[in-house]
Amino acid sequence: MYRFLRYIRQNKVKSTVILLMLIAYYFCLPQQLFKDPTATVLTSRTNELLGARIADDGQWRFPSNDSIPLKFKTCILLFEDEYFYKHPGFNPISILKALKQNLSSGSVKRGGSTITQQVIRLSRKGQPRSYFEKLKELILATRLEFRYSKDYILNLYASNAPFGGNVVGIEAASWRYFNRDVSNLSWAESSTLAVLPNAPSLIYPGKNQKRLFEKRNRLLKKLFENGTIDKLTYELSIEEELPIKPYPLPQITPHLLQKTVNEHKGKRAKSTINLGFQSQTNGIVRQHYNRLRQNEIHNISVLILDVNSREVLTYVGNSPTDKAHQNYVDIINKPRSTGSILKPFLYASMLDAGDLLPHTLVADVPTQFGSYQPENFNKSYDGAVPANEALSRSLNVPAVRMLQDFGLDRFYHYLKQLNLKDLKYNTNHYGLSLILGGAESNLWDLCSKYASMSSTLNHFNNNSSQYFSNEFCEPIYVKNKAVDFGQLQNEKSIFDAASIYLTYESMKQVNRPEEDESWEIYDSSQEIAWKTGTSFGFRDAWAIGTTKDYVVGVWVGNADGEGRPGLVGVQTAAPILFDVFDILPKSEWFTKPFDEMLEVKICNKSGYRASSICEETELRYIQISGKKTKPCPHHRLVHVDTKEKYQVNSSCEPIENIKNKPWFVLPPLQAFYYKNKNPFYKPIPPFREGCLSDSDISMEFIYPNQQSTVFLPKDFNGKTNDLVLKVAHSKPELELFWYVDNVYVGSTKEIHYMAILPNPGEHTLTVVDELGNELKHKITVAD
Structure with a gap:
């Protein structure tokens, strides 16, 4: 050390020059060698390519991958740089050979560059191939060797080498020329790609095929001679044909790819998409589109979510229609009229608030609120109908009356808690039509909320009757981190587990499409809580269903908003929904959340908590908040004669002959319609002549x-x-x-x-x- 310091003091100028040269050498290499824009690449959850969008400079250049498949690695080293793992960035012997050959010919015939030097040359675009430039490349190559490992340098080369035309990098070349991932290439295909960077402007698939064929086979022969491949593999490989022209890249999820471009442009995104589900759903959509377009219905979107992980498993943004019918529009995130699809949220809200029991009778009679007059789809009325049946049958009038009774502002508060992002106006803007399609929402939000409700129920049963604080979170489609459900707590997020369970029990009874009407008799069928919706003017058809594990959402219509006869949820969207559920693994039905329920006596006829005079009662489980509902208001004690033909009183009949009879009584307007659908409904008998009473007249x-x-x-x-x-x-x-x-x-x-x-x-x-x-x-x- 003393001698070293003494030498520096004695040779200050020389030492300074050396120090400056070392500093210059240290900083001569840019921190980022390649700044070219890259394509946006989307892969499935198991790394299959779903689609890619070309880079901004018009090149198919994929973002760098972490590793290179063994076959291509073997081929490229044997063809380009056999001593790659032994030299310090340059090969003196190769340089001397190249120098001798170039001097004897009077022109540059041989480069003698290592793969490391080629990486430097690729990063220094447009530089002339001169001896001075070669010297720069040599210096930078040695510096590159100090900074990175050999494998990383080889990966840089494979990711940025030109492969002819506008194809850059081994991954893009593999898909463009062989329509498959580089890890699945044969020896012949790997050899073809290995020889392309040597002269990419002169030889590539479709150009100078004979020379390319010869170069590939020479490399295959070397592989055989050094024992890398056996004789049979060699003989089969040289018989393989070369690709003639580039393949188009896969477009399995084009609309999710566009979403990825918007949010992760120029990056490689590993998605949560299940390729099997996605491919099968694409086929289902194509099949239904071919049928629906006969009725000039051109657009379909489908979303599948995993309830437990909140991952997007399938994303079909639109049907395989044409540009004239907006095939480029991603319907999944577009606001559309909701139709009846919000009704389960109202039902769950009323259960959660304790304003309703599942079987409580609600009025179904002609109704008008100012100038607003809702009607049922079938234009008929039941008089009174159980609330769960009103939901399963999607009756409009009971839904509007329930919303009126519950309170528009109260329900709107629940919807805002759900964070339906397309609800942008106040309650005065929507009015009571909110429940029948007066509002807009999108398939992403709606599926997300149903998935959140399902996982709330699952988590409650799996975590000692506790709720997660962040249950109603956004789904994810990029597999980079898990969803954060928050902390376990005793308080519900929005709906309690019992209200969700009872809502799903009602939705399970929705009448299925004709081909699935007898689903309950088949052991292979599964229970699904589902709901359809149809917007005013037959512009939007919805179907959303959930099991314990999956949520499937379907929208059908025209992107331009044109309505079509027959564009009804149960006829167009529901068949797609059940076809999609058929490709998913079967799920068990939800577990009943007993800790959020209690068993009470219910009046069979009215669905209210039984009063002391209800004749037919049954013990049923209801949500805990339901215990504050009033007892049955539709039963009254009536004084009748012994034959129950007339009402009597003490003024016209001896007391010992008067019979006290509990009687199920509906208001006159409800009774008028109810008796048409319920032939066993018995109105109160008239008073016998001589004892007419003016009580209870309406x-x-x-x-x-x-x-x-x-x-x-x-x-x-x-x-x-x-x-x-x-x-x-x-x-x-x-x-x-x-x-x-x-x-x-x-x-x-x-x-x-x-x-x-x-x-x-x-x-x-x-x-x-x-x-x-x-x-x-x-x-x-x-x-």
Whole structure:
């Protein structure tokens, strides 16, 4: 050390020069050798190529991979640089041979460059091939050897070497020339790619095929001679044909690829896509598209989520239609009218809040809220229907009435907690039509929420009846990290487990498409909670279903919003939904969350908690919050004679002959429609003559609704038809007297229909029964 310091003091100028040269040598190599833009590459969860988007400079240049397959590695070293793992970045013997040959010929005939030097030359684009440039490459090559391992340098070469045309790098070349991953290439194919970088502008598939064939076979012969391949492999390899032209790259998930370009441009993204599911779903969509386009329905999107990991397993952004029908549009994230697809959220919200029990009867009668008059799809009414059946049958009127009773603001609060991103306006903008398609959402958000509800139920049962704090999180499609569900806690995120379970029990009963109607009799069939939706004007058809493990969402329609007859959820989207579920592994049904439920006595006829006078009751499990619901309001004690034919009281019948009978009674308007669908419904008997009572008298207009506008149709002769007024009375045997604007027009008994022909304008309708009870109604007759 002393001598070294003494030498420096004695040779300051020389030492300074040496130091500067060392510093220059240390910093001569750029930190990043290659700055060229790369293609965006999307692979499946098991690294199969799903698609790629060309780099911004028009080159097929994939991002560098971590390793090189053994076959190509063996071929490229044997062809380009046999002593790669032995030299320090340059090969003196090769350089001397090349120098001798070039000097004797008077031109550059041989390069003598190692793979390390070629990496440097590739990074220094456009530099002339001179001896001075060779010297620079040599210096930089040695510096490169100090910085990186041999394997990394070889990987740099394989990823950036030109392979002819606009193909750069071994991965892109393998897909473009052989339509497969480089790890699956044969010896002949690996040899073909190994010789291409040597003269990529002169020889590549489709150009100078004879020279390429000869060069490849010479390399194969060397592989045989050095014992790398046996004689049979060699003989078979030299018989393999060369590729003639580049293949197009796979486009298995083109819309997810575009999403990846937007979010991870120029990178390699390993997705969560299951290639098997994706390919089969693509086939299902293609099959249904070929049928639906006959009805000018051109667009379909399908999303499959893994409930437990929240990973995207299949992503079909659109059907294989053409540009004229917007095949480039990714429907999955586009807002569309929801139709009835939000109804399960309302049902779950009311259960969660304790405002409803699963079988509670809800009104299904003609209804009008101001100028808004919802109708059921089949234009008929049940009078009263169990809430779970109203959901499974997707009845519109009960849904709107349930929303009215629950409160629009309360339900909107639940939806905002769900973070449906397309709900951008306040409740006044949507009104009660919110539940029937007045709002918009997208397939991504909707599937995400159903997956969150399903995993809430799964996690509750698997984690000692606790909830995760971040249950309603976003799905992932890039497999770089797991979803963070948050911390376990006793408090629910949005819906409690029992409300979700009871909602799914109702959704399980939704009538399946015709070909699946008898699913319950087959052992191979699985239970699925699912729901369809159809937007106004037949523009959007939805079907979303969930099992314990998977959520499948389907949207069908036209991207430009054109409606089509027959574009109904159960007819167009549901068949796709069940075809997709058929390719997925079967799942067990959800476990009942007993810790969030309690067993209570329920009135069989009304679905409410049984009162003391309910005749037929049953013990059923309900959500804990349901214990605050009121007892059955539809049963009352009625005093009847011994034959139960008439109502009586002490004024006309001895007390010992009076029978106290519990009676199931609906309001008149509900009863009017209910008895048509339920032939065993028995209205309260009339009072026997001589003991008529005026208690419990009620009547309601069936048609028209209060404050409604009525249009009077005309027949073929141009004559205006009558307006038929209809009233339901709790005691239809009473005579009713009808007035229009205080002018008497007639009376009815038993069947209370009255035909009138009013002039255009506003009118007041008055009905008075023979006991003096009065009912008033205002209507407007359109001109």
